[in-house]
Amino acid sequence: MASESKEDGGGSPKQTPMPLESLPPLPQMAMAPISTFALEDNSQSQALMPRVTDKVVAYNPTYDELTRPFVGPANPKGDASLKRKNMLTGYAEEQAFNDAAFRVQHRTFKAMGYARDPSLNPANSSGFAGDEVRATENEGRDLLAIKTAKTEVEELKKKRQKKGDSGTLDGDNAYKGPWATYTDPNASSSEESSSEESEESEEEPQEAVTPKASDAPGFKEKTQFHGSSLYDYMGRTYMHVPRDLDFSLDKDPGEQECFIPKRRVHTWAGHKNGVTALRFFPRHGHLLLSSGMDNKVKIWDCYHDRELLRSYSGHSRTVKDICFSNDGTKFLSASYDSFVKLWDTETGQCISRFSTGAIPNCVKFNPDDDKQDQFVIGTSNNKIVQFDVNSGEVVQEYDHHLGPVNSILFVDENRRFMSSSDDKSLRVWEWQINVPIKFIADPMQHSMPTLALHPTGKYLTAQSLDNQILTFAATDRFKANRKKVFKGNNCAGYAIQMDFSPDGQYLMSGDSGGYACFWDWKTTKMKSKFKAHEKALTCIAAHPQETSKVVTAGLDSKIHYWD
Numbered sequence: 001m002a003s004e005s006k007e008d009g010g011g012s013p014k015q016t017p018m019p020l021e022s023l024p025p026l027p028q029m030a031m032a033p034i035s036t037f038a039l040e041d042n043s044q045s046q047a048l049m050p051r052v053t054d055k056v057v058a059y060n061p062t063y064d065e066l067t068r069p070f071v072g073p074a075n076p077k078g079d080a081s082l083k084r085k086n087m088l089t090g091y092a093e094e095q096a097f098n099d100a101a102f103r104v105q106h107r108t109f110k111a112m113g114y115a116r117d118p119s120l121n122p123a124n125s126s127g128f129a130g131d132e133v134r135a136t137e138n139e140g141r142d143l144l145a146i147k148t149a150k151t152e153v154e155e156l157k158k159k160r161q162k163k164g165d166s167g168t169l170d171g172d173n174a175y176k177g178p179w180a181t182y183t184d185p186n187a188s189s190s191e192e193s194s195s196e197e198s199e200e201s202e203e204e205p206q207e208a209v210t211p212k213a214s215d216a217p218g219f220k221e222k223t224q225f226h227g228s229s230l231y232d233y234m235g236r237t238y239m240h241v242p243r244d245l246d247f248s249l250d251k252d253p254g255e256q257e258c259f260i261p262k263r264r265v266h267t268w269a270g271h272k273n274g275v276t277a278l279r280f281f282p283r284h285g286h287l288l289l290s291s292g293m294d295n296k297v298k299i300w301d302c303y304h305d306r307e308l309l310r311s312y313s314g315h316s317r318t319v320k321d322i323c324f325s326n327d328g329t330k331f332l333s334a335s336y337d338s339f340v341k342l343w344d345t346e347t348g349q350c351i352s353r354f355s356t357g358a359i360p361n362c363v364k365f366n367p368d369d370d371k372q373d374q375f376v377i378g379t380s381n382n383k384i385v386q387f388d389v390n391s392g393e394v395v396q397e398y399d400h401h402l403g404p405v406n407s408i409l410f411v412d413e414n415r416r417f418m419s420s421s422d423d424k425s426l427r428v429w430e431w432q433i434n435v436p437i438k439f440i441a442d443p444m445q446h447s448m449p450t451l452a453l454h455p456t457g458k459y460l461t462a463q464s465l466d467n468q469i470l471t472f473a474a475t476d477r478f479k480a481n482r483k484k485v486f487k488g489n490n491c492a493g494y495a496i497q498m499d500f501s502p503d504g505q506y507l508m509s510g511d512s513g514g515y516a517c518f519w520d521w522k523t524t525k526m527k528s529k530f531k532a533h534e535k536a537l538t539c540i541a542a543h544p545q546e547t548s549k550v551v552t553a554g555l556d557s558k559i560h561y562w563d
Contacts, residue, residue, distance in 0.1 A: 108142040116140070221314030221341070223348025227307055238301060238309050239329070239346050241284045245303065249284040253544040254455050258501035260518045260528045261550045261562035266306050268559040270298055275553035277321050277497070278539040282328045285544045288551060289331060289345075290559060291319035297333050299345065300559070302543075314341050314350050321362045325372055332375060334360035340377055342389060354387050356394070364408045364417075366431075376417070378405030384419055386432070396432050401425070406495065409451040409460060411474040418478075420448045420462060428478050438478045449495035454521075455504040459484075465492050469509065469519075488526045489517045497539045508550065510537030516552055516562075532560055 109115035114130035128135040138146060161180040168174050231237060241249050271292035280302075281287040287309070288300040297312040297319055315335035323332045330351065334340045340360050342351040358379040366374045373389040376398075384398035384405055403422030410417045411428075416437070418428050424447050428438035448462035453474060459481070460474045471484035489496075489511045496510040506527065507519045514533035519526050535555035543549035546563075553559045 104142050104144055111143055112138065112146075115142075221312075221350035223313065224311045225309070225348070226311065227301070227309045228305065237346055238287065238299075241286055242303055247545075249286055249545050251545060253283065253502040254504065256503065256545075256547050258503045258505055258542075259548040260506060261548045263563060264532075264560050265563045266561040268300050268306070268308070268561070269557070270308050270311075271296070271553075271557045271559075274535075274555040274557055275539055275559060276319060278541045278551055278553055278559070279322055279324055279331075280541055280544055280551075282324050282326055283544055284328075285546070285549075287328070287345075288559075289322055289324065290539075290553065291322045291333060292557065293318045295319060295335070297322060297331075297343070302561075306561075310348055312343055312348055312350075314343075315339065320360065323363050323365050323375070325365055326367065326369055327372075332363045332365065334363040334377060340387075352389065352392055354392060356381075356383075356385050358383070361404055362407050364410065367410050367414045371414075376408055378408050378419060378421075380404040382421070382423075384408065384429070396434060398429055398434050398436075400427060400434075400436050403447075406447075406449040407451045409453055411453065411457070411460060413457070418451065418460065418474075420451055422447050424448075426462065426472070426478075440472065440478060440480065442480075450497055452498035452500060452507075455500055455502060461486070461498055461507060463491055463496055463498055463509065467492055469498065469507070484524055486519045486524050486526075488519075488529065489515065494536055494538055496537070497541070499540055499542045501542050502544055508540050508542065510540050510552065510554065512536045514554060514556075516540065516550070532562075533558065 105115040105118075109130055112131070112134060114128050114132065114135040117127050117129045128140060161176060162173075163177050163180055164175040165173050166175045166177075227238065232240070268288075268290075271290065271294055273293035275290055275292050277291045279289045281289070286302055288302055289297065290300065291297045295313070295315045295317060299309050299312075301307050301309055312333070315333065315337050317336035319333050319335045321334045324345075325331065329345055331343055331345055332340055333343065336359055338355050338357060338359055340354045340363055342353075343349070344351055354377075356377075356379055358381040360377040360379055362378040364376055365372060366376075374386060374395065375389065376384055376386045378384050382399065382401045382403055382405065384401070385394055386396040386398075387393070388395050398419075401419065401421040401423055402425075405419050405421050407420045408417055409419075414431075416428055416430055418426055420426055424441065424445050426438075426440040426448065427436040428440075429436055446464045446466040448464050448470070450463040452461045452463075454460065458474055460472050462470045462472065464470050467487065467490050469486035469489075471481040471486075473479050473481065486507060486509075489509055491509070491512060494510075494512050496512075498507065498509045500507055500521075505521055507521055509517050510532075511517055511529075514531055514535055514537050515529050516532040516537060517526060518528040532552050533554040533556050537552055537554040539551075539553040541551050543551070548563055550562045551559060552562065
C-alpha cells in the first residue's frame with residue numbers, strides 16, 4: 001500500500017499518518033496460567049492433596065477455598081490456647097480431662113448405680129446416667145459427699161471377718177487383709193464399698209483421744225526392770241548422771257574435738273526383728289533409748305556394766321519413733337497402732353496417750369524449755385498435728401502436705417520447723433501457724449524420709465532416696481546448697497537416720513548393705529566406710545559428750561557401740 005506524499009516549501013516530502021483501523025491487532029497475553037488438564041486416575045488426585053510435611057501447595061486454591069469459614073464449635077478459650085497455627089491440616093488444640101472427677105464418678109456408679117452424664121447436652125432431663133431414681137433420692141451426691149452414719153458403719157464392721165495374722169498362710173487365722181468377706185449374706189457389694197469409703201473418711205482426725213485406759217486397743221501398758229539393782233548405795237536410780245568417770249558428762253556438747261570410730265567396744269542384744277530408732281539421753285548421754293519392731297522400747301546403760309535397765313511394753317505394733325524431753329525424765333513413743341504414748345523414763349509408767357486415728361510416722365517435742373508441754377507428730381494422712389500434753393487436746397493442725405509426713409525438724413532457734421513428706425517436698429512452718437512460709441520442691445527431687453540439723457543450727461541435711469544426702473540452709477531463705485552433696489551410701493528404699501559429731505566436723509549415716517559411712521562436712525568427701533551390721537543399718541547416733549563414741553543399729557536387731 002502506497003501512501004501519498006506532498007512537498008512543502010523546503011522541498012522535503014511530508015508523510016500522511018495511517019488510520020487506526022488499518023493497524024494489525026496486538027497479540028493477547030495470559031496473566032495467570034490456567035489449568036485445563038483433567039486427572040485420569042485417583043492416584044494423581046491423592047498426590048495433589050496437602051500433607052503436614054509439605055512446604056508448597058501443589059495446586060492453585062480458589063478464592064472461595066482460601067476464605068472459607070471454620071467448621072465446628074468455637075474455641076471457648078480463644079485463639080490464645082491454639083498451638084501450631086502453620087499446620088496445613090488445621091489447628092491443633094489441647095483438651096484436658098479431670099482424672100480425679102472421673103475416678104469419683106466411676107466409684108459412685110459402681111457403689112450407688114448412678115453417675116453424672118458426661119455429655120454436654122444430656123438427652124434426659126435429670127443429667128444422670130444409670131439409676132435416676134436413686135440419684136434423685138440422694139440429690140445427686142457422689143460418694144465423697146455421702147457419709148454413712150457411724151453406728152451403721154460399726155454394725156457393718158462387726159459382720160466382717162477378721163483380717164487375720166500376716167504371718168499365717170492357712171487355717172482359721174490366715175491373713176485375709178482387705179479381702180475379708182462379710183458373714184451377713186444381706187450385705188451387698190454397694191454396702192461394702194460405701195463402708196470402705198466411710199472407713200477412709202474416718203481416718204480423718206476428729207479430736208484427740210483423752211488419756212483413758214479404756215482407749216487402748218486391747219493392750220495394757222506395763223514395764224519391767226532388768227538391771228542388777230534399782231538403787232545404788234546412795235538411793236539413786238539410773239537417771240543419776242555418773243560422777244565416777246575419768247571425764248565429766250556435764251560439758252556443753254561440741255567443746256571437744258571429735259574423731260571417727262575404729263573398733264567395736266560393746267554389743268547390746270534384746271530387740272527382735274530389727275531396731276527402728278536410737279536416742280541418747282539429752283546432753284549427758286549416759287543412757288541409750290531404743291525402739292524396735294518387737295513393739296517395745298528399751299533403755300540401756302552406756303557405762304559401768306552396760307546392761308539393759310528397763311523395757312516399756314505398751315504398743316500392739318512396731319514402734320516407729322521415740323523422742324526424749326529436754327530433761328530426759330519423759331519420752332514419747334509413736335507406733336503403727338495409731339497411738340502416741342508419753343512415758344516416765346524412771347518408773348516406766350505410761351502417763352498419757354494420744355491419737356488422731358492415723359499412723360504417726362514421727363514425733364518431736366518442742367525443744368524450748370518453756371514449751372515442753374507441746375509436741376508435734378507427722379501422720380500418714382498427710383497432716384502434722386500439734387498436741388498439748390496437759391489437756392490431751394489438739395492445738396493446731398498443719399495440713400498442706402500431699403503425702404504422709406516422714407520427718408520433723410525444729411530450726412531457726414526453734415521458732416520454726418521443717419517437715420518432709422512422700423510428696424517429695426520440704427515445707428517450713430511457723431510455730432502454731434497453719435500456713436507454710438517456704439515450699440521447697442524440684443522436678444528432680446526425690447522423697448527425703450529423714451532430716452538432721454547441723455550443731456551450728458545454720459544447715460540441715462536430708463537423706464534423699466536417690467542415694468545422696470542433700471544440704472539446705474536452716475535460716476532465712478532455706479535455699480538448697482548445690483555444692484554440698486554427700487554421696488557414697490546406698491539408701492534407696494530405707495529411711496536411714498543421720499547424725500553429726502558434736503563438733504560438727506563429721507556427718508554420719510547408714511547403708512542398706514550394713515555399712516557405717518562418715519563424711520567430712522567441709523569437703524563432702526567420705527572419710528570412712530566400714531561394715532557394721534549384717535543387714536541394713538537404719539539407725540546411727542553420736543554420743544553428745546565422747547569424742548569418738550557412736551552407736552549403730554539395724555534390721556539385724558543388734559545395737560553396736562563403736563569407739
